[in-house]
Amino acid sequence: MPVNNAVLIHRELISRITKLFSEGNLELKIDRIPLEMRPKDGDSSRCCIYKDRAMLRYKIMALLGFDIREEDDELTPLADYVGRAWQRTGIPCEPLTVVDDVCSACVRTNYVVTNMCRGCMARPCMLNCPKDAIYFEAGQAQISHEKCVNCGICQKSCPFHAIIYVPVPCEESCPVGAISKREDGTEKIDYDKCIYCGKCVASCPFGAVMEKSHIMDVFNAMRQGRKLVAMVAPAIAGQFKAPLASILGAIKQLGFDEVVEVAKGADLTTENEAREFIHKMEDGQQFMTTSCCPSYTTAVKKHIPELAPFVSDTLTPMQYTARLAREQFPDAVLVFVGPCLAKRHETYCDPNADFMLSFAEIGSMFVAKGIDVAKSSAVELDRTIDSTSRGYPVTSGVMTAVKTRVADRVEIVPLLIDGIDKARIRELKALPKNCNANMVEVMACAGGCVNGCNVIANPKVAVRQVGEVVKNTADRTI
Numbered sequence: 001m002p003v004n005n006a007v008l009i010h011r012e013l014i015s016r017i018t019k020l021f022s023e024g025n026l027e028l029k030i031d032r033i034p035l036e037m038r039p040k041d042g043d044s045s046r047c048c049i050y051k052d053r054a055m056l057r058y059k060i061m062a063l064l065g066f067d068i069r070e071e072d073d074e075l076t077p078l079a080d081y082v083g084r085a086w087q088r089t090g091i092p093c094e095p096l097t098v099v100d101d102v103c104s105a106c107v108r109t110n111y112v113v114t115n116m117c118r119g120c121m122a123r124p125c126m127l128n129c130p131k132d133a134i135y136f137e138a139g140q141a142q143i144s145h146e147k148c149v150n151c152g153i154c155q156k157s158c159p160f161h162a163i164i165y166v167p168v169p170c171e172e173s174c175p176v177g178a179i180s181k182r183e184d185g186t187e188k189i190d191y192d193k194c195i196y197c198g199k200c201v202a203s204c205p206f207g208a209v210m211e212k213s214h215i216m217d218v219f220n221a222m223r224q225g226r227k228l229v230a231m232v233a234p235a236i237a238g239q240f241k242a243p244l245a246s247i248l249g250a251i252k253q254l255g256f257d258e259v260v261e262v263a264k265g266a267d268l269t270t271e272n273e274a275r276e277f278i279h280k281m282e283d284g285q286q287f288m289t290t291s292c293c294p295s296y297t298t299a300v301k302k303h304i305p306e307l308a309p310f311v312s313d314t315l316t317p318m319q320y321t322a323r324l325a326r327e328q329f330p331d332a333v334l335v336f337v338g339p340c341l342a343k344r345h346e347t348y349c350d351p352n353a354d355f356m357l358s359f360a361e362i363g364s365m366f367v368a369k370g371i372d373v374a375k376s377s378a379v380e381l382d383r384t385i386d387s388t389s390r391g392y393p394v395t396s397g398v399m400t401a402v403k404t405r406v407a408d409r410v411e412i413v414p415l416l417i418d419g420i421d422k423a424r425i426r427e428l429k430a431l432p433k434n435c436n437a438n439m440v441e442v443m444a445c446a447g448g449c450v451n452g453c454n455v456i457a458n459p460k461v462a463v464r465q466v467g468e469v470v471k472n473t474a475d476r477t478i
Contacts, residue, residue: 005045006207007360012037013056013063014215014364021219022369027079033060051101058099062210065217067097085216086223091355095196095211095344098187103208105185106168110148111155113141116162124157173203175421176303195299197420197444198341198453211341211454214355215365218335221355222255227332230256231321231353234263235339235393235449237469238462239359244390244469245378250371251337251362252379258329261382262336265321266292266389266401273314273398274405277439281410285310287431287438290398292316295342295444299420299428306432310440317392318343322352337362339393339452342444358454387474393449394463399441413438419446 016033020026034056038049046052057078058068064081065088113125119139126134126141133147134154141162143154155163170179170187178193179200187209189200200209221228230251237244248259269292280288291297291312300307318336325334336347336356347356357365366373388401395418403412415437417424431440445451450462457465 002202004205006205009037009056010059010207010210011360011364011367013059014213014361015368017060017063017215018365018368026219027082030060030078030082033078055099055102058101059207059210062097062099063213063215065091065212065214067092067094067212068099069097082216086220088217091214091217091348092212093348094189094191094194095341095348096189096194096201097210097212098189099208099210100184100186102206103186103204104206105181107166108181109150109168109171110145110166111143111150111152111163112166113143114162114164115140116160117141117158118160118162120159122159124159125154125163128153128157169203169205170200170209173199173421175199175425176299179209193302195295195302195420195444196340196342196345197295197299201341202453211344211358213361214335214344214347214357215361217355218333218357221333227258227329228256229258229260229325229329229332229334230357231260231262231318231325231334231336233318233336233338233343233393233449234261234266234390234469235452235455235462235466236337236359236362237390238393238450238459238465239363239455239457240373242374242376243378245381246376247373248379248381250366250373250376253371253376254362254365254369256335257332259379260321260325261385261390262317262321262338263385263389263392264324264382265315265319266317266392267386268320269314269317269392269398270386270389270401270405273312274402276312276314277402277412278406278409281438287415287435287440288312289431289440289442292392292398293342293442293444294346295340296417296420296442298342298345299425299444303425304429307428310432316346317389318346318353319350322350326352339449339455340445341453343452359452359456360454363456381473385473387470390473391466391470394466395443395446395448396441397448399439402439410438415440417442418448419451420444 020029034053037056038052044052060078064085117140131147131149133144135142176193176195178190179187182188236247240247252259277288287310289311291314300311322334334354336353339359344356347353388404391397399414447459451459
């Protein structure tokens with residue numbers, strides 16, 4: 001996710017919560033966080049520090065794992081929500097909440113004439129408008145938004161580029177139309193449509209769309225002295241300027257008893273997906289798509305049912321890893337550490353996984369605890385893991401892994417769907433009728449998991465670092 005003030009505030013809140021928990025002062029001091037971050041006579045990002053404090057309070061509620069609309073009394077101290085978090089026994093099914101106090105209730109998508117309008121004689125904007133929505137006043141073009149249907153013809157017609165398109169960022173980014181306005185202008189999420197891609201989270205410039213974090217549930221397990229096992233996605237290798245073994249060691253320092261690479265589960269995904277691919281091709285099926293991206297498979301279930309017969313039945317690397325970890329540590333709390341919202345929802349759905357922490361949360365916890373990742377004690381990597389399994393988080397990673405297993409049986413004719421947006425949804429809907437490939441890899445995030453909505457590193461840098469890990473693992477230099 002690109003760094004901006006909304007992202008920095010989010011990270012600071014996680015760090016402050018983690019630090020207070022580590023000090024044993026969470027319930028005692030959590031209500032002071034908004035005051036400390038927005039002191040009297042300090043700068044504010046909204047109309048005043050009091051609005052900012054309210055905004056921070058509701059963001060903290062989301063980080064404590066609550067839906068903002070669960071609030072029944074706005075004077076309830078945050079310390080009370082901490083107490084409620086200690087008492088709950090499960091995580092919410094739906095992982096998102098819209099913080100109304102933060103949401104700016106952006107104007108509905110429309111076109112606006114700027115002061116760059118020259119009032120030209122040609123007036124192509126007015127003459128080409130199919131709804132007669134453009135008129136001239138004092139020599140300047142104006143748009144009647146009651147008539148405008150947002151077709152964009154006026155913008156394309158203007159020779160001075162004086163007409164701009166003003167989107168609602170979260171709605172614009174959603175590939176399936178799952179987020180829309182309430183009557184008061186704030187946004188709501190339709191979970192019957194949502195595919196948990198996290199694009200609304202990443203695109204909102206106010207940070208109003210938030211995940212309900214599992215950080216308190218993990219802290220609660222620590223309080224209870226339960227065994228904690230971190231199942232770490234291979235995309236972590238691109239998130240910090242440190243060797244993979246040191247990153248895993250740093251995660252262990254946070255309080256985890258064991259750290260397991262999800263690349264181990266990716267080995268099983270590769271093996272089973274390769275076997276399934278060979279079987280389906282020999283049976284004459286036209287093509288098969290990958291199944292490791294839960295955002296994509298959710299999109300198929302909710303929006304593209306005609307594509308369902310072509311989706312691999314193979315489980316994701318996280319699901320296989322959770323199975324292995326549950327067998328090895330039957331009484332432990334299993335925490336997936338991953339890059340995106342879709343994996344948080346997948347954690348809820350998986351019977352073996354318990355909670356999920358994002359890369360952004362892990363990074364903020366490192367800061368709070370003063371952990372220097374590069375200087376952390378390295379853990380011994382599992383040398384039985386195939387090097388290609390650590391390449392899963394980048395575009396073509398899954399395809400490359402499967403190719404190594406089927407090369408002597410079936411020739412792969414590949415198609416990469418690198419990121420899901422509105423156009424890609426249309427492309428996916430057309431595949432059953434017209435697909436020139438026999439294997440289709442689909443990633444909801446362009447570039448792969450290294451560009452998930454909860455990553456903290458530049459995706460280009462992350463791709464390079466993951467590639468180095470794959471190479472060094474293949475060469476056995478790690």
